[in-house]
Amino acid sequence: MSVIEVSRVSRHYHVRSGLRWWRRQEIQAVRDVSFHIDAGETFGLLGPNGAGKTTIIKMLTTLLLPTAGSARVLGFDVASQPGEIRRRVGYVFGGDRGLYDRLSALDNLRYFAELYGVPARAQRQRIAYVLDLVRLAGRERERVEGYSRGMRQRLHIARGLLHDPPVLFLDEPSIGIDPVGARELRATVSALADAGKTIVLTTHYMYEADELCDRIAILRDGSIVAEGSPADLKSRVSEGEVVEAVVHSLPADAIARIQELAGVRSVTVRDLDRAQVLLVQTKPAAQLAAEIAGCLRGTAIQSLSVRAPTLEDAYVELVGGT
Amino acid sequence: MSAGRLLRLVAVSWYLHLKMLHRSMFDSVMQVVWPLFFATTALLVYRATGDRDALSYAATGAAVVTVWSAVSSNASGILQRERAFGTLELLVAAPAPFSLSIMSIVLAVTTTGGYAVAATLLWSRFVFGVHLAPAWPLPFALALVATVFSFGVLGFLLAVAAVRYRAVFALGGALELPLWLACGFLVPVALLPSWLRPLSWLLPPTWGMQAVRAAAAGQSLWADLGLWAGSTAAYAAAAVWVAATVLRSARRHATLSLT
Ligand SMILES: Nc1ncnc2c1ncn2[C@@H]1O[C@H](COP(=O)(O)OP(=O)(O)O)[C@@H](O)[C@H]1O
Ligand SMILES: [Mg+2]
Numbered sequence: 108m109s110v111i112e113v114s115r116v117s118r119h120y121h122v123r124s125g126l127r128w129w130r131r132q133e134i135q136a137v138r139d140v141s142f143h144i145d146a147g148e149t150f151g152l153l154g155p156n157g158a159g160k161t162t163i164i165k166m167l168t169t170l171l172l173p174t175a176g177s178a179r180v181l182g183f184d185v186a187s188q189p190g191e192i193r194r195r196v197g198y199v200f201g202g203d204r205g206l207y208d209r210l211s212a213l214d215n216l217r218y219f220a221e222l223y224g225v226p227a228r229a230q231r232q233r234i235a236y237v238l239d240l241v242r243l244a245g246r247e248r249e250r251v252e253g254y255s256r257g258m259r260q261r262l263h264i265a266r267g268l269l270h271d272p273p274v275l276f277l278d279e280p281s282i283g284i285d286p287v288g289a290r291e292l293r294a295t296v297s298a299l300a301d302a303g304k305t306i307v308l309t310t311h312y313m314y315e316a317d318e319l320c321d322r323i324a325i326l327r328d329g330s331i332v333a334e335g336s337p338a339d340l341k342s343r344v345s346e347g348e349v350v351e352a353v354v355h356s357l358p359a360d361a362i363a364r365i366q367e368l369a370g371v372r373s374v375t376v377r378d379l380d381r382a383q384v385l386l387v388q389t390k391p392a393a394q395l396a397a398e399i400a401g402c403l404r405g406t407a408i409q410s411l412s413v414r415a416p417t418l419e420d421a422y423v424e425l426v427g428g429t
Numbered sequence: 430m431s432a433g434r435l436l437r438l439v440a441v442s443w444y445l446h447l448k449m450l451h452r453s454m455f456d457s458v459m460q461v462v463w464p465l466f467f468a469t470t471a472l473l474v475y476r477a478t479g480d481r482d483a484l485s486y487a488a489t490g491a492a493v494v495t496v497w498s499a500v501s502s503n504a505s506g507i508l509q510r511e512r513a514f515g516t517l518e519l520l521v522a523a524p525a526p527f528s529l530s531i532m533s534i535v536l537a538v539t540t541t542g543g544y545a546v547a548a549t550l551l552w553s554r555f556v557f558g559v560h561l562a563p564a565w566p567l568p569f570a571l572a573l574v575a576t577v578f579s580f581g582v583l584g585f586l587l588a589v590a591a592v593r594y595r596a597v598f599a600l601g602g603a604l605e606l607p608l609w610l611a612c613g614f615l616v617p618v619a620l621l622p623s624w625l626r627p628l629s630w631l632l633p634p635t636w637g638m639q640a641v642r643a644a645a646a647g648q649s650l651w652a653d654l655g656l657w658a659g660s661t662a663a664y665a666a667a668a669v670w671v672a673a674t675v676l677r678s679a680r681r682h683a684t685l686s687l688t
Binding site (some may be wrong): 120121165168169170171172190193194198200202203204205206207208209211214217218219221222223224227266 | 434445523525685
């Protein structure tokens with residue numbers, strides 16, 4: 108049975124811009140999105156900022172109503188049965204907010220244990236358990252204002268787990284955390300997945316989705332542009348090769364010339380500080396490195412390499428790069 | 430959730446929010462010191478009349494008024510603060526009734542107003558020599574608590590309305606002074622222009638204050654307390670209804686996470 112079923116859901120926002128407050132502008136944040144998630148799966152929503160990930164999570168956690176379509180979590184309708192859903196899901200978001208800085212971690216957890224109806228007798232044990240799970244045991248009496256980003260994020264997760272929900276929503280949990288903290292976080296998430304939780308994870312880091320998720324949906328401008336297991340998504344590009352060149356002052360017509368070469372599937376350019384990274388995805392055995400270098404004649408080429416495609420390449424091709 | 434659970438929720442939530450309010454030393458001190466300036470002004474004015482009863486009237490009024498100042502200036506800000514902390518969405522996403530979560534926060538703010546009541550009464554006693562000698566001390570204290578509670582309920586209404594309408598934030602501050610007047614804290618309601626009186630009757634603190642005065646003078650306060658209870662319950666019910674409506678609207682209009 109599907110734990111989460113999303114069918115043809117859309118959501119728009121109205122915004123009034125600055126001085127022209129009488130002018131309402133409509134933003135389509137999520138467009139006609141459908142997917143389903145099975146029990147015990149870890150499902151990734153992957154996409155750049157503004158793609159609509161948070162909007163989808165908020166609709167599933169009953170904080171926002173869909174403007175069209177319907178969604179069910181554990182069989183309950185997100186629009187008409189919010190109470191049933193709230194009792195059974197955990198919601199964790201990334202960043203600095205969502206905790207009371209002036210209170211200790213322990214007081215934060217006590218408070219949310221009450222809000223989530225954790226029975227009084229079970230609270231002490233449950234709080235100790237979640238603190239242990241996120242490796243904050245021993246630090247719980249310190250005020251949260253002194254916590255590092257990584258500790259805060261782990262406390263957030265502990266809060267989301269207080270009522271032992273079968274479904275967990277994690278909205279960009281690793282945002283702003285250093286690499287070591289992020290690795291620890293991934294370990295915590297995979298432990299939860301091993302414990303049988305159904306997890307919906309949003310991120311804009313490919314490797315995170317690749318490492319943690321059973322299935323991934325890639326979002327772009329509010330629509331799902333691809334869906335499948337990390338291996339599926341990789342196989343879409345894995346038959347070819349990727350030529351990656353770091354160049355300075357790329358002439359405008361070079362891209363067009365490369366696109367015309369036989370065997371080129373896609374060309375994307377990403378701006379770095381002083382250089383540009385040119386990614387050319389080619390069909391299998393096209394052997395285009397020399398020809399691409401030819402198209403770049405007159406441009407300062409810092410490096411040029413040929414490699415096998417990664418999930419990141421699939422992602423860049425799908426969301427168009429920037 | 431059972432009644433016991435809900436009661437426990439209110440108690441724990443009240444305690445933790447009170448704890449947070451106390452962690453800002455400056456705010457806590459100002460909350461107690463600021464009303465003393467006001468009480469001093471009122472007492473100096475009333476002392477000029479040379480009437481001892483009037484002085485007691487002013488001291489009680491000044492004390493009660495401080496609670497309303499604390500509540501009206503903070504109640505709608507509470508929601509703004511929760512929103513800024515990012516915890517407002519978590520309160521909504523939790524299974525506990527949202528009205529209760531907010532009511533407990535407002536009660537914590539109201540409690541800090543209670544300190545100012547004590548400070549004002551002590552100040553009146555030791556600096557101005559005002560001996561409050563209510564004819565019926567226990568009913569007097571009861572009516573005082575009732576009045577303070579009704580401010581909490583008004584603050585609750587302001588706070589939930591602010592979830593959806595941020596203009597209420599400004600409204601809270603704007604209501605501070607008119608209520609001083611309308612509820613007869615410093616000037617008896619009977620002295621107000623007659624067109625203003627019906628407005629006073631609609632406000633629960635008016636009846637609480639009447640009960641306080643009646644107990645002080647040794648007159649029966651039960652009628653006033655009855656009207657207090659009725660009007661307070663009506664406001665509480667209205668606030669619970671507004672909370673439900675406002676939440677539905679916030680889910681539609683995406684106004685929970687705005688800062
Ligand atoms: N409360 C809101 N009001 C108006 N526009 C919003 C609101 N929340 C999000 N948006 C817009 O909707 C789009 C999707 O946002 P979001 O779901 O937060 O994306 P993501 O989480 O993938 O970064 C963005 O263009 C964003 O600016
Ligand atoms: Mg987001």
